Amino acid sequence: MLGSRGAVATSQPLATLAGIQMLLAGGNAADAAIAVAIALTVVEPTSNGIGSDAFALVWDGKLHGLNASGRSPQNLPVQTLLEAPKMPQLGWATVTVPGAVSAWRSLSQRWGKLPFERLFEPAIHYAEQGFPVSPEVARAWKRAEQTFLPLTGAEFQPFKAVFFPGGRAPRVGEIWRSPAHAKTLRSIASSQGEAFYQGELADAIAQFAEQTGGFLDHQDFATHQAAWVDPISISYRGVTVWEIPPNTHGIATLIALNILEGFDLSQYPRDSVESFHLQIEAMKLAYVEVDRHVSDPRTMQVAVADLLDKAYASERRHLISQTALTSIRSGFPKGGTVYLAAADEDLMVSFIQSNYEGFGSGILIPDTGIALHNRGNAFSTEAGHPNQVAPSKRPYHTIIPGFLSVGDQPLGAFGVMGGFMQPQGHLQMVVNLVDYGMNPQVALDAPRWRWIANNQVLLEQTVASDVAIALSDRNHQIQLAAEPSAFGRGQMILKSNHVLIAGSESRADGCAIVL
Numbered sequence: 181m182l183g184s185r186g187a188v189a190t191s192q193p194l195a196t197l198a199g200i201q202m203l204l205a206g207g208n209a210a211d212a213a214i215a216v217a218i219a220l221t222v223v224e225p226t227s228n229g230i231g232s233d234a235f236a237l238v239w240d241g242k243l244h245g246l247n248a249s250g251r252s253p254q255n256l257p258v259q260t261l262l263e264a265p266k267m268p269q270l271g272w273a274t275v276t277v278p279g280a281v282s283a284w285r286s287l288s289q290r291w292g293k294l295p296f297e298r299l300f301e302p303a304i305h306y307a308e309q310g311f312p313v314s315p316e317v318a319r320a321w322k323r324a325e326q327t328f329l330p331l332t333g334a335e336f337q338p339f340k341a342v343f344f345p346g347g348r349a350p351r352v353g354e355i356w357r358s359p360a361h362a363k364t365l366r367s368i369a370s371s372q373g374e375a376f377y378q379g380e381l382a383d384a385i386a387q388f389a390e391q392t393g394g395f396l397d398h399q400d401f402a403t404h405q406a407a408w409v410d411p412i413s414i415s416y417r418g419v420t421v422w423e424i425p426p427n428t429h430g431i432a433t434l435i436a437l438n439i440l441e442g443f444d445l446s447q448y449p450r451d452s453v454e455s456f457h458l459q460i461e462a463m464k465l466a467y468v469e470v471d472r473h474v475s476d477p478r479t480m481q482v483a484v485a486d487l488l489d490k491a492y493a494s495e496r497r498h499l500i501s502q503t504a505l506t507s508i509r510s511g512f513p514k515g516g517t518v519y520l521a522a523a524d525e526d527l528m529v530s531f532i533q534s535n536y537e538g539f540g541s542g543i544l545i546p547d548t549g550i551a552l553h554n555r556g557n558a559f560s561t562e563a564g565h566p567n568q569v570a571p572s573k574r575p576y577h578t579i580i581p582g583f584l585s586v587g588d589q590p591l592g593a594f595g596v597m598g599g600f601m602q603p604q605g606h607l608q609m610v611v612n613l614v615d616y617g618m619n620p621q622v623a624l625d626a627p628r629w630r631w632i633a634n635n636q637v638l639l640e641q642t643v644a645s646d647v648a649i650a651l652s653d654r655n656h657q658i659q660l661a662a663e664p665s666a667f668g669r670g671q672m673i674l675k676s677n678h679v680l681i682a683g684s685e686s687r688a689d690g691c692a693i694v695l
Contacts, residue, residue: 183694187680188212189671190520191227191597191690194311195219198302199522200693202294209527210238210291211299213520214284217533219303220518221280222361223311225343226320226538227516227597230364230376231545231552233276234283234533235424237411237583238291239590240526245424246286248406250277251572252556253395261569267557270327270542272335272394274554276575278376280533282406285373291527300369307365307549310357313350314689320516320665321349324538331542335392339544339551361549377401381548388545400572411583414438414488419591419614422583423606425484426474430580432603435466437610438493439500445615451643453650456629459611460656461500463604463631468508470603475567476574504635504655516540517579517602519595521673523680528673530581530593537599582606584613584674592675594620598668601630605668620672620683628667640667 181187186209188199198219199212207215213236221229236246253276261273268274288296313321321343328336329344342358343349350356367375375381382401389396412430413422416437423430439462448454473482486492499505517534534553535541541554558576559569567576578599584591596605605628612623627642638661639648652658661667669688674681682692 181682181692181694183680184678185695186524187673187682187694188522189673189682189684189692190216191518191669191688192223193691194223196691196693207294209522209524209529210287211294213522213529213531214287215299215302216520217531218300222303222306224317224518226317228518228533228535229551231278231550232280232533232535233555234280235579235581237530237581239528243411243422245409245411246283246406247409248279248283249574249577250279250404251574252276253400254571255395256571258569262561264561266561267559269557274541274556275552276555277400277404279406281368281373281376286406296372297369300365304362304365307358307362310355312353313356315352316689318352325349328542336542338546339542342544358549360547364548377404384545384548412484416441417614420585421610423580427476427574428577428580429470429474429603431487432466432470433606434488435469436462436607438490439465439497442497450616451647453647457654460631460637461505464505464508465496474576479566481566506635517597519597519671521593521671523673528590528593530583530595532579532581532595534579578602590675592673594672596668596670601668604630605670620674620681624670624683624685630667638666
């Protein structure tokens, strides 16, 4: 879609409309992005909520980064967790302080034109009046039944009552509403977010934690602050690719692109074994570094600059051969998500928030609609690992907003949600745009691959069979995935000669609208 006044692209049409309403009311891209983010907590609860974390990249003539991820509880029982082979997936031990509300507030205070309360109106309407559940959300909700319905602990019962009324997930087209969610949003709006971190909502969370064996307390919430950070970047064939620095794994995309830059991908067709093979192998080499080194910046043992060094990328590039790598080690010494983009004539916003694994921890604070994420699941229990679980620490984070620029001019915002698919989706979007000259919609819809581990690779069923066979011949263990969500869901808004070009892919229910 093309336009010049403003654009919004999200995974949910109702959320896209919320952003457009803000633009038509005289707001800017920041207002639109915040309104979308808030609305998505209602209309796509399978991926995010009020209890999410969030990150953003904002262009206003230069690029700014916002890290609104929260830290683990100061009273987390670390020793007990370290005795397990890995972190639990559900329950209080996985809950860190949710940062999404602090992201909304920080963006509004810095760039917003409309009153903060105005940005909540569409979401409150959807929560109170209800909305018809869309197809992809219904599919995700149905899949979640097997995870959450069997839970018997007292801490999980409010969550089940709200999201699985009658003991099942809502079906496509059924109206779902959450009045308590609306009440909570009103409290956050009227208090400029203070109710969540130092008021009645913080009290409710701390009280429920105390009653059901949780670890978060008032001090954890009162000390939370979203952090403005310097984005990190590399140049890829003349285009600067930007990511949020660790504790996110956006750096994986940059490492992989540095490695790929030594190959001329344009000599091969986009959907060819040669192009896919090189991208997959570069991604493997990037992920081994990320898995070994990325953590809360305070505990990282290798500098970001070293991980992004072009000379180091050249050294690692030589490990790529005609067949799939099956065992790789770092070259250094050991040491459910929603994405949205919004733009106007002056601002461009790349924003992402998530409950991590689908609905998150399975814990919902009674009478509030606040479903808490399970981001602590990404901590390591390996002794001495930089990402080892600890009190008051930010965990490794999978959610990453992306941004592109050329020289001192913005090219645009992009993102692909989907856990560990996200850096892989970012890589494929950049390759599609830069090496193959695709427009945003075509770049988003093009067939995707996903590296899993070792030489295991998932391919979309739309990948040509001859490519799949040829990758198998190169020792990739290929599986075709029937579920489109395995390959992420992305949005993109680019700017060219003051024209905004927006896309929202077909793997989600969403859409892009341009004014």
